[in-house]
Amino acid sequence: AAAETEQELTDGFHLVIDALKLNDIDTIYGVPGIPITDLGRMAQAEGIRVVSFRHEQNAGNAAAIAGFLTKKPGVCLTVSAPGFLNGLTALANATTNCFPMILISGSSEREIVDLQQGDYEEMDQLAIAKPLCKAAFRVLHAADIGIAVARAIRAACSGRPGGVYLDLPAKLFSQVMDADAGAKSLVKVIDPAPAQLPSPAAITRALDVLKSAKKPLIIIGKGAAYAQADDEIRSFIETSGIPFLPMSMAKGLLPDNHPLSAGAARSTVLKDSDVVLLIGARLNWLLSHGKGKTWGDAPKKFIQVDIEPKEMDSNVEIAAPLVGDIGSVVEALSEAIKTGWKAPAAEWIDAINARKEVNIGKMSQRLLKNSTPMDFHSALGALKQVIKERPDAILVNEGANTLDLARGVIDMYQPRKRLDVGTWGVMGIGMGFAIGAAVETGKPVLAVEGDSAFGFSGMEVETICRYNLPVCVVIFNNNGIYRGTDTDPTGRDPGTTVFVADSRYDKMMEAFGGVGVHVTTPDELKRAVDEAMDSGKPTLINAVIDPAAGSESGNIGSLNPQSVVKKK
């Protein structure tokens, strides 16, 4: 009888875990601490993989890239206030890049925060998060946890994906309720990212514009990579015969050595094309906002495929807006070109191929140079070969020269294998992305890092060793940001953009039981990376690069304001 009266209870801790598991969330990336330490332990005990980091920004980046790779929201779990703030850069970056991610942070009690009475780590986190993410929710009652997790998942994945903040005040976790009622309060999200079909009229209008083209071009963005509509996109491009230009995280959707790839003739096709079909690519700074000398003076017509209607006309007039999810739109376009479509004239394709040949020829000369110390091109020549031999490997990339040059030199052969700084150009994504990619895919990860870029998340080499992840970090060590040659004109300090000269980052990995290698030639670099890829052991390769080799801000130096006033 006692047992009968002993009501089965559940609590906030268990309801959060049950709600995540019910929605197939199998991994949490975070940093433990008050008030969520036990939540992490209990989630781990209930079979959720909990990956603990050294800084919340890196945990957030891992969750964000998990979202990009799986289309399920990556979950980042942090403590209140400072931990929450550390996760915000990753949440904002996920939202800017349209990666589905949920930042769950413990928080202070509402009554104390609202009266500003000075709680432990007191902060009005919900208000602070709102402007930086796609949606933000707070839960005060255990019975609402199920619906809140469902709302967060749907907000992160539906329409244009993005970052969502879920605020859980400390008292929520220990709130108890009837177990049966608790189970009934949970919600399994049905169809979190519903297909959004284009209107037939929009397809007809787009085809009319496309048929008017003499020199059509398709630009595929990371939205096209995210969509996982790889076959539809490939068959549309190959059936239409229209050349394509991949943005950096769309590289590999079709192999970079595909006959219709215009990657090696980028400036020519942007300038000379007359109709441009954008698929999951926004006309933002990465495409010079669709105007100016990059795009030549000939009039251009844009057809834009995007799930977000507000994206249309954001920078230039869109002649044929195609609003919908990329899979549905491309399928409809393929259907529409089945009749009455003529592939672009041979002279357009030939002109592109001629330009490609010249540019690839020039590039290969630079890659073969075996200079000592290495410069960016000789080092990248070795890594280009590695990816060609190991198309399955995931390439993470950040830096300035290290990023801009690698993007053009290292060809990709499979979708969603190149993960980089994306829309925001933010440094610090490296180790978080590498860990997230390794955890989610189990594939070997090659992280090609500028020495400055690496420094933003470098402490996570310990995390990589702790989980024994197949991550090989190659640091292009040119002793600084952009170059290693800056000096202080007063002679007092080092220059503002240089680091300790000839430092040995490889020793950092050895400190935690990983493999450290120091290399000075392309052959040594290739051998060390091959060994790391074969062994799957956490490895850090310190690749010495000529400190004078780089250019300020890589390819985007023009964005830096310069003073015209010369001090007397």
Ligand SMILES: Cc1ncc(Cn2c(C)c(CCOP(=O)(O)OP(=O)(O)O)sc2=O)c(N)n1
């Ligand atoms: C968070 C953050 N801080 C600072 C910058 C500015 N920045 C910084 C600091 C870069 C690092 C370049 O140095 P590197 O060593 O990583 O690469 P290279 O020396 O090969 O150019 S690239 C860049 O835009 C940034 N983009 N993001």
Ligand SMILES: [Mg+2]
């Ligand atoms: Mg550098």
